[in-house]
Amino acid sequence: MIAEAGLATLWIAGALSLLQLFLGASALRPGGEALMRTVRPVAAAQAALVAIAFLALIQLFLRTDLSVALVAANSHSAKPWLFKFAGTWGNHEGSMLLWVTILGLAGGAVALLERSINERTLIATLAAQAAIGLGFYAFLLFASNPFERLSPAPAQGQGLNPLLQDLGLAFHPPTLYIGYVGISVAFSFAVGALITRDVGPAFARAMRPWVLGAWIFLTLGITAGSYWAYYELGWGGWWFWDPVENASLMPWLAATALLHSVTVLATRDSLRAWTVMLAVVAFSMSMVGTFLVRSGILTSVHAFAVDPQRGAFILLLLALYIGGALALFGLRVGTVKEGATFEPVSREGALVANNLLLSVILGIVLVGTLYPLGAEAVTGEKLSVGPPYFNSAAGPVALLLIAIMAAGPLIRWRRDQGREVLQRIALPVLLAAIVLFLVILLVPGIRILPLLGLVLAAGTAAASVAPLWKRNLRRTPLFTWGMVIAHLGIAVSLAGMASEAAFTKETLIAARIGQTARVGPWEIRLDAVDPIAGPNWTANEATLTARRGTSEPFVMTPQARMFSSPPTETSEAAIATSADGQLYTVVGKPDAEGRWQLRLWWKPFVTLIWFGGGLIALGGLLSIIGRVRRERKPKWDEVYA
Amino acid sequence: MRRLVLWVPLVVFLIFVATVAIGLYKPSERTIRSQMIGKQIPAFALPEAVPGKPALGSDALTSGEPRLLNVFASWCVPCIAEAPQLMELARRGVPIDAIAIRDRPEDVAKFLGRWGDPYQRIGSDRDSSVQLAMGSSGVPETFVIDGKGVIRYQHIGDIRPEHLPAILRAFEAAQ
Numbered sequence: 001m002i003a004e005a006g007l008a009t010l011w012i013a014g015a016l017s018l019l020q021l022f023l024g025a026s027a028l029r030p031g032g033e034a035l036m037r038t039v040r041p042v043a044a045a046q047a048a049l050v051a052i053a054f055l056a057l058i059q060l061f062l063r064t065d066l067s068v069a070l071v072a073a074n075s076h077s078a079k080p081w082l083f084k085f086a087g088t089w090g091n092h093e094g095s096m097l098l099w100v101t102i103l104g105l106a107g108g109a110v111a112l113l114e115r116s117i118n119e120r121t122l123i124a125t126l127a128a129q130a131a132i133g134l135g136f137y138a139f140l141l142f143a144s145n146p147f148e149r150l151s152p153a154p155a156q157g158q159g160l161n162p163l164l165q166d167l168g169l170a171f172h173p174p175t176l177y178i179g180y181v182g183i184s185v186a187f188s189f190a191v192g193a194l195i196t197r198d199v200g201p202a203f204a205r206a207m208r209p210w211v212l213g214a215w216i217f218l219t220l221g222i223t224a225g226s227y228w229a230y231y232e233l234g235w236g237g238w239w240f241w242d243p244v245e246n247a248s249l250m251p252w253l254a255a256t257a258l259l260h261s262v263t264v265l266a267t268r269d270s271l272r273a274w275t276v277m278l279a280v281v282a283f284s285m286s287m288v289g290t291f292l293v294r295s296g297i298l299t300s301v302h303a304f305a306v307d308p309q310r311g312a313f314i315l316l317l318l319a320l321y322i323g324g325a326l327a328l329f330g331l332r333v334g335t336v337k338e339g340a341t342f343e344p345v346s347r348e349g350a351l352v353a354n355n356l357l358l359s360v361i362l363g364i365v366l367v368g369t370l371y372p373l374g375a376e377a378v379t380g381e382k383l384s385v386g387p388p389y390f391n392s393a394a395g396p397v398a399l400l401l402i403a404i405m406a407a408g409p410l411i412r413w414r415r416d417q418g419r420e421v422l423q424r425i426a427l428p429v430l431l432a433a434i435v436l437f438l439v440i441l442l443v444p445g446i447r448i449l450p451l452l453g454l455v456l457a458a459g460t461a462a463a464s465v466a467p468l469w470k471r472n473l474r475r476t477p478l479f480t481w482g483m484v485i486a487h488l489g490i491a492v493s494l495a496g497m498a499s500e501a502a503f504t505k506e507t508l509i510a511a512r513i514g515q516t517a518r519v520g521p522w523e524i525r526l527d528a529v530d531p532i533a534g535p536n537w538t539a540n541e542a543t544l545t546a547r548r549g550t551s552e553p554f555v556m557t558p559q560a561r562m563f564s565s566p567p568t569e570t571s572e573a574a575i576a577t578s579a580d581g582q583l584y585t586v587v588g589k590p591d592a593e594g595r596w597q598l599r600l601w602w603k604p605f606v607t608l609i610w611f612g613g614g615l616i617a618l619g620g621l622l623s624i625i626g627r628v629r630r631e632r633k634p635k636w637d638e639v640y641a
Numbered sequence: 642m643r644r645l646v647l648w649v650p651l652v653v654f655l656i657f658v659a660t661v662a663i664g665l666y667k668p669s670e671r672t673i674r675s676q677m678i679g680k681q682i683p684a685f686a687l688p689e690a691v692p693g694k695p696a697l698g699s700d701a702l703t704s705g706e707p708r709l710l711n712v713f714a715s716w717c718v719p720c721i722a723e724a725p726q727l728m729e730l731a732r733r734g735v736p737i738d739a740i741a742i743r744d745r746p747e748d749v750a751k752f753l754g755r756w757g758d759p760y761q762r763i764g765s766d767r768d769s770s771v772q773l774a775m776g777s778s779g780v781p782e783t784f785v786i787d788g789k790g791v792i793r794y795q796h797i798g799d800i801r802p803e804h805l806p807a808i809l810r811a812f813e814a815a816q
Contacts, residue, residue: 242718277650284654291661311665319658326651334644372779374660386716388743508750571755588754599754 003068006056007147010097013049013104014137016042017130020107024127028120028195036123040111043126046133047108054101057146061088067153070094070146076157078536086170092294092310093146095173099290100136102181107133110185110210117189117206118198125185125192132184135317143313168228172221176248179218180286183255185210187283190276191325194332199272200339204265207279209624211262215255216620222248223613231573231584238500238609241390246369247289250362254282257358260351268413270339270348273329274355280329284322285362291318292369343415350408357401364394395449402456402490406463409483425463432459446502453498460491478626486619493612499581499605506602510595520602522583523547524556529587529596537563539572542587542596546576558587582606677776682790685771687764690741691749697738697764703790707815709737709808710784711760712772714744715752717780719799724756726800731759735812738762742772742780783808787815 020042027035057070061084066072074091075084089095107129114122140146189207193199225248230238239245258278265275291314342348368389410424435458439451464487467480505520516525527543539559547553558574576583581604588597686698695701702708711727713720731737739760741749749763766772775784776795785794785808794811796804 240718273647281650288657312662315658315661315665322654323651323658326654330648330651333647370657370660386714386718388716506747508754597754599751 002056002059002063003065003147003149006053006060007145009049009056010053010137010141010147013046013053014134014141016046016049017104017133017137020046020130021127021134024123024130027123028127036119039123039126043111043130044108046130047104047111050101050104054097057094057097058085058088060147061085061094064157066155066157067149067151069148069150072150072154072157074158076536080535082167082170089173089177090169093140093144095177096136096140096144096294097146098174098177099181100133100140102177103129103133103136103184106182106185106210107188110188114206117203118196121189121192121196121198121203123192124195125188128188128191128195129184132188132321135320139310139313139317143310168224168232172224172228175217175224176221179214179216179221179255180248180251180289182214182217183211183251183282183286185214186255186258186279187325190279191328194276194328197332197335199276199333201266201269204262204275208259208262208266209628211255211259211279211282212620212624212627215252215259216617216624218248218252218255219613219617219620222252223610223617226613227610231575232570238606241368241387243369244289244293246365247285247292250285250289250365250369251282253358253362253365254278254285257355257362258282261355264348264351265339268340268342268348270342271352271355272339273333276333277329278355280322280325281362284318284325285366287314287318287322291315342413345411345416345418345421347408347411347413347416350404350411353404354401354408357397357404361394361397361401364397365390368393391449399449399452399456402460402494405487405490406456406460409467409487410463424466428459428463428466431462432456435459443502450498450502453494454502457491457495457498460494461488464488464491478629479623480626482619482621482623482626484619485622486616489612489615489617489619491612492608492615493610496605496608496610496612500603500609503604504601504606507598507600509598509600510591511598512595517598517600519583519600520604521548522600522602524583524585524598524600526596526598527555529590532559534561537561540587540590542585542598544574544585544598546583546585548578556583556585558585560587560589577607580604677792678795680776680792682786682792683771683774685764685774687740687766687771690739690744690763690765691746691753694760695762697740697762699790701738701762702786703788705788706736707785707787707793707812709735709812710775710786711737711739712742712775712777712780712782712784713739714742714780715748716744717742720752720781721756723781723799723801724759726802726805727759728757729805730808733809735809736761738764740764740766740771740775742766742769785811785815 020039023035023042024039026032027039060068060071061075062081064071064075064077064079064084066077070091070093074094075087079087087094089098107126110122110129111126117125186207189203189210193203225245226238229240229245258275261271261275261278264271291311294310294314406428407421407425411421432455436451436455439446439454464484467484468476507517507519509515509517511517511526513526513528516523518524523546525545525547527545529540529542532539532541539561541557541559544556544558545553546556554576556574556576559572561570561572563570571586571588574585576585581602584601584603586599588599590596682699682702684699686700687696689696702710709730727737737759739762741763744765744767746765749765753760764771775792777784777797779797781799783796783800784792787793793815794808796808800808
């Protein structure tokens with residue numbers, strides 16, 4: 001019954017999205033004003049229904065109802081409940097339902113909460129959101145039905161990919177999807193404002209909290225995903241330039257650019273067309289990412305069950321939505337009036353430079369991700385573009401971007417004097433120079449990118465807190481704090497990346513029981529390897545005693561796990577975190593002489609990468625609170641961040 | 642002029658859609674008849690790619706026994722995807738040698754430790770010169786080479802489970 005009820009609810013939600021589109025379009029026609037009041041309730045009802053459908057699917061997974069094909073193919077009754085729950089979105093159909101649920105909820109939230117924007121633009125926005133929803137409802141109902149029954153029901157399910165049987169699965173995909181799909185609101189706002197020719201500061205102020213909200217979740221999702229890959233893949237790396245990772249990075253880059261250009265539009269009424277373009281691009285990147293992951297067109301370690309027909313369906317939706325929005329852009333944006341102008345040396349100038357560099361990085365990542373595809377279409381060759389390309393192409397641009405980011409907040413709006421700017425950044429530059437000198441002195445032979453990374457991290461950290469200098473901290477607006485903390489987070493994260501790249505120590509040995517290995521400042525003794533069993537796996541668990549200098553030794557227990565359903569091996573790294581880094585240990589297979597493969601890494605300050613990511617998201621959160629409070633109380637003192 | 646510029650994003654996007662549609666609708670036949678099939682492999686001698694693992698020269702591929710030659714790299718994601726299939730081939734007794742492309746010893750060692758090591762010898766091709774001489778331009782690629790050093794079969798792209806029968810047939814035909 002639950003499956004049928006879920007399916008029925010999904011159909012009704014899909015029908016409501018059609019109604020929402022129809023009502024919205026009619027309300028915008030001359031004489032349609034009477035229909036305006038109907039659009040918001042329909043959007044809210046659609047959100048509620050799609051959420052109910054999603055809850056129904058969760059319920060089926062929690063009960064392990066094996067008469068539902070999706071549950072039988074992806075779950076198993078012997079799985080802990082948390083993984084049954086999270087397994088709901090650990091597969092193609094379930095994660096698409098989550099996708100559509102967030103799309104519906106985002107539209108519902110706009111319908112219920114958005115009060116500041118012109119009502120016609122809001123109606124156009126909700127109609128655009130419904131148009132997107134309609135296509136994806138159709139995709140679910142006709143090509144990816146999550147509620148399909150299986151007859152006869154099997155006695156047992158096939159289980160969930162063991163790499164996904166992890167706490168990370170419970171949080172990472174939903175967080176990422178809220179960001180990924182939440183940015184659809186920006187897309188719909190842009191389309192709505194193009195339709196009603198309403199691109200201006202008021203539109204930017206209305207759009208900003210939604211962009212910020214999606215961006216916060218995107219930041220958190222990428223950060224959590226990176227840490228998950230780091231400890232779960234057992235490979236010690238934190239970013240692999242996998243097509244799926246790139247698919248989450250590209251919307252983030254576009255959303256980051258959008259976040260800054262929308263501020264310029266809201267504050268100074270400049271960059272009108274550019275902001276609209278970025279809003280379209282950001283969600284387009286989400287959809288392109290979805291397509292790349294779901295069509296199986298690129299080989300990835302994140303492979304979903306692939307199906308060219310589904311790929312064709314999503315490609316069709318992409319062509320309709322993105323093509324439609326870009327065509328609307330071409331038609332309408334010429335009629336958008338030019339905004340205010342500004343001098344090259346100004347806050348706006350720095351933000352434009354930031355936007356251009358973010359776009360360049362986005363282009364580099366997009367080209368690298370799609371190049372194998374293009375090459376195959378042209379020459380018939382299959383090939384792979386790896387980290388060597390991404391690191392050497394995107395790395396230097398990213399460093400330049402961060403340098404400009406450091407200086408940006410210290411430059412005045414509209415016009416500034418080059419000399420005065422230099423005076424303001426003198427102290428951070430001096431600090432960076434000291435770090436440069438120290439690192440070269442202490443770490444001879446360090447590679448150029450990590451070196452520049454460390455130097456830039458120091459300078460940026462100093463520059464990012466400089467806007468608070470000589471200010472009354474209690475009267476400093478919350479969104480200024482947000483900017484300071486987010487920029488500081490970039491510096492912290494960069495320091496972690498550079499430190500990990502420059503100072504990681506690695507030891508790979510085949511150890512006998514009782515043997516001791518060294519990695520960095522650590523001594524690690526292999527005490528024992530014992531077989532153990534979990535609910536749906538067995539493992540070889542190594543007992544390691546780690547000691548650093550004269551300090552108290554402690555025990556670490558990495559495992560090599562064998563899952564029964566489906567039969568798969570994974571390595572569970574044991575990680576010890578201390579204030580100055582992480583000790584990362586992995587146990588492998590025994591060799592013919594009874595020695596065990598151990599891989600040991602000492603990664604100084606690697607945790608800063610994710611701590612920085614958290615700071616960036618916190619900065620976003622403070623900013624959104626500050627902005628919303630400001631909108632509610634328009635007479636707050638008029639100090640611009 | 643400004644008007645035309647506004648349409649550039651749409652044009653770029655349509656090119657993207659066209660490329661992707663070609664990729665989606667082209668038959669997924671991955672075994673292309675290569676110019677190199679039936680030809681003798683070039684003479685080469687590559688240094689070892691990982692300490693402790695024998696290096697690879699063309700003499701090892703002309704020893705009288707048919708072998709598989711896998712062209713891979715530690716930085717290549719499809720190579721990870723095909724690793725289980727190579728392990729399966731090795732388990733069935735197919736001797737596999739490899740050329741690691743533009744790679745570093747520590748990265749190759751990491752890759753083999755993480756994804757399995759089906760290889761008997763690995764040569765390190767730092768500048769792709771042997772790879773290009775073999776008629777291969779991407780990773781991963783896999784060749785079936787008979788005992789006299791003649792290329793009998795070339796598989797382009799990652800080996801998926803459904804490709805194993807064709808590769809095993811080619812290997813047996815090369816006996």
